[in-house]
Amino acid sequence: MYGIRKVAPVLVLAAWALVAARLDASVTPARPAAAIGAPQAEVIHWWTSGGESAAVKQVAQAYRQAGGAWIDSAIAGGDQSRAVTVNRIIGGNPPTAAQFNTSKQFLDIIEEDMLNPVDELARREDWDRVLPQPIVDAIKVGGHYYAVPMNIHMQTWIWYSKDAFARAGIAREPQTMDELFADLDKLKAAGIIPLAHGGQAWQETILFSMVLANMGGRDLYLRVIRDRDQQAIRSPEFRKVLLAYKRLSSYVDPAAPGRNWNDATALVIGARAGMQIMGDWAKGEFTAAGQKPGREFGCLPGLGAASPYLIQGDVFVFPRTDKPATLRAQKLIAEVVDRPALQLAFNQLKGSIPVRTDADPRAFDACAQKGMAILRDRARPVGVAEVYLTPDQNGALQDVLTAYWNTAMPVERAQNSIASALRY
Amino acid sequence: MATLRPRSRLAPWLAPRIALLPMALVALAGYVGAAGWTLWISLTGSRTFPSGAFIGLAQYQRLFDNERWMLSLHNLAVYGVLFVLACVLIGSLLAVCIDQDVRGEGALRTVFLYPYAMSFVATGLVWQWLLTPGDGIDGAVRALGFTQFRMDWIVSQDKAIVAVVLATVWQASGLVMALVLAGLRGIDGEIWKAARLDGIPAWRVYLQIVAPMLWPTFATVLLLLATAVAKLYDAVVAMTQGGPGIASEVPAKFIMDHLFLRSNVGLASAGAVVLLLPVLALLAPYAYARSRRGAA
Numbered sequence: 001m002y003g004i005r006k007v008a009p010v011l012v013l014a015a016w017a018l019v020a021a022r023l024d025a026s027v028t029p030a031r032p033a034a035a036i037g038a039p040q041a042e043v044i045h046w047w048t049s050g051g052e053s054a055a056v057k058q059v060a061q062a063y064r065q066a067g068g069a070w071i072d073s074a075i076a077g078g079d080q081s082r083a084v085t086v087n088r089i090i091g092g093n094p095p096t097a098a099q100f101n102t103s104k105q106f107l108d109i110i111e112e113d114m115l116n117p118v119d120e121l122a123r124r125e126d127w128d129r130v131l132p133q134p135i136v137d138a139i140k141v142g143g144h145y146y147a148v149p150m151n152i153h154m155q156t157w158i159w160y161s162k163d164a165f166a167r168a169g170i171a172r173e174p175q176t177m178d179e180l181f182a183d184l185d186k187l188k189a190a191g192i193i194p195l196a197h198g199g200q201a202w203q204e205t206i207l208f209s210m211v212l213a214n215m216g217g218r219d220l221y222l223r224v225i226r227d228r229d230q231q232a233i234r235s236p237e238f239r240k241v242l243l244a245y246k247r248l249s250s251y252v253d254p255a256a257p258g259r260n261w262n263d264a265t266a267l268v269i270g271a272r273a274g275m276q277i278m279g280d281w282a283k284g285e286f287t288a289a290g291q292k293p294g295r296e297f298g299c300l301p302g303l304g305a306a307s308p309y310l311i312q313g314d315v316f317v318f319p320r321t322d323k324p325a326t327l328r329a330q331k332l333i334a335e336v337v338d339r340p341a342l343q344l345a346f347n348q349l350k351g352s353i354p355v356r357t358d359a360d361p362r363a364f365d366a367c368a369q370k371g372m373a374i375l376r377d378r379a380r381p382v383g384v385a386e387v388y389l390t391p392d393q394n395g396a397l398q399d400v401l402t403a404y405w406n407t408a409m410p411v412e413r414a415q416n417s418i419a420s421a422l423r424y
Numbered sequence: 425m426a427t428l429r430p431r432s433r434l435a436p437w438l439a440p441r442i443a444l445l446p447m448a449l450v451a452l453a454g455y456v457g458a459a460g461w462t463l464w465i466s467l468t469g470s471r472t473f474p475s476g477a478f479i480g481l482a483q484y485q486r487l488f489d490n491e492r493w494m495l496s497l498h499n500l501a502v503y504g505v506l507f508v509l510a511c512v513l514i515g516s517l518l519a520v521c522i523d524q525d526v527r528g529e530g531a532l533r534t535v536f537l538y539p540y541a542m543s544f545v546a547t548g549l550v551w552q553w554l555l556t557p558g559d560g561i562d563g564a565v566r567a568l569g570f571t572q573f574r575m576d577w578i579v580s581q582d583k584a585i586v587a588v589v590l591a592t593v594w595q596a597s598g599l600v601m602a603l604v605l606a607g608l609r610g611i612d613g614e615i616w617k618a619a620r621l622d623g624i625p626a627w628r629v630y631l632q633i634v635a636p637m638l639w640p641t642f643a644t645v646l647l648l649l650a651t652a653v654a655k656l657y658d659a660v661v662a663m664t665q666g667g668p669g670i671a672s673e674v675p676a677k678f679i680m681d682h683l684f685l686r687s688n689v690g691l692a693s694a695g696a697v698v699l700l701l702p703v704l705a706l707l708a709p710y711a712y713a714r715s716r717r718g719a720a
Binding site for chain 2: 407
């Protein structure tokens, strides 16, 4: 490892060798000869866990029933999957369709003019009206729609154990940040871990987003995260948010650093911890443990009746091509994915909720129904940080938040560092 | 015979140069060219894709306004000093011990050099287990009855980087030992005889006579260790992932993250250029000294 005789910019070289490797990394998959006329689609995605792969099978099945031939390219891990997609687009051998998050992850690819728009479908299905605004903001660039949304995840649910709440003498769900802290104190006094938390940077970002949205409100949230308004970041209101976020760290058990989110959920399921603030994917853990919403656990989408609802999701994008057969396949996937019936089937298995506000909520559980009702109120949904920030801005914000959470960093310094992180 | 003569006059001058040409071209294109391109990209606004939009030194301004980058540089300095000192000290001591004609020298040499032969991605994981509080060293010592014992460096804000030093010193000091031992074996036996006649204690001979004679060896060692410091990456990824929080972040990890996960090739390149500067600063005096010696 250290055995290089000549001192050369080793790291620089290694890094650029990797970049060069990306440029010619064009893997040609073996394509079975398709039946004449069946539009053949190779789809890259990272839905590989149990529920996820069952969900994507629904999509593949619907596509086949619509007369297409589906070639599945599942790649474990979002980072890895997106890297392969970008490599293959640059290498000139793109897949027919590829998964991204509803975010700025694919903005650079759009600006390089490497994606096909889906305006025709968007117009026909009236996306401007049926899709929530934050989703539209992420997928509509320069007046064109560049992605077909699949689902919506809400990131900052409060999951609580009814048993733990009863033991701590908490009679009703908290409606304000002050009530939340009072409940956390009661849980602590009852000898229960008040807040189940996994000490990883992205989980700390979820806690911060929850406090910013619920305590700072929609306006402050959007001014800081969407507009990156320096004045708002340096305001006393934002300082209060940071202090409340930091205060949460005093309700976490000492074994939290490095813990995985599902291990934290297990603490709530076993009533060893009072609550966890986590995305709707946590619901799958409760369900797998045989628990039901309203019976063993409660789900709270926010504090108070008008709390902002922080959403993100998955989309399919369609790399640019002129081949008529591929264009036909792309059009067919987009159409199939957008059908309300498929949206229902997919999201029931995935644990998320349909992106179309005109989907039928009766097929879903109590928590998902709450979410779908909120989604119809156009004043409540806002995007998570990734929807508004580029990956590097979002990463810089996350670095500051995790440092502030884990160290004795003064709040003024955290405020300055966040201002720096979001300035560029 | 007559036809061969002009060729044989040409050959001694030309042949080695022709033989070296491909390597020289590779070095020029691969090392200098890549470094030059990195420098250029660092002056552009490149994000996911390299672009030609010149923005001057803005990436550098952003870099030095970044909390994590500054902490990474600080960590690199702390790590560099501790790592180099510990490696040179432990490696030299090991070499001197083996130099005492101990039995089983071959076996010992292999044992000390062995860690260097293994990938740190694997051994780093083992170190992570060893250093995890509750398990590993911490748990083992407490199981022996020392219930007050605490070994929680790897989860501590201040000491996480020291935990990385510990593991990498274990790996690299064997290499230092091998190099210093080779140097010691090159010392003329007459010097030892003369010192013994004069009744000088062995430690003074090592420190005041042998060590100065070994300076080229130490220069090589320092150079190798300095490059290892600058490109520190795998140990951190395997042991702490930069945590807890961002406590053990290092510049190379910052660069890799921005290159691939955070889609900012421009900022990553600026970091790479900054990282190149201390390496060049170390290299320059060494190259100068060598060229002086060559001229003399």
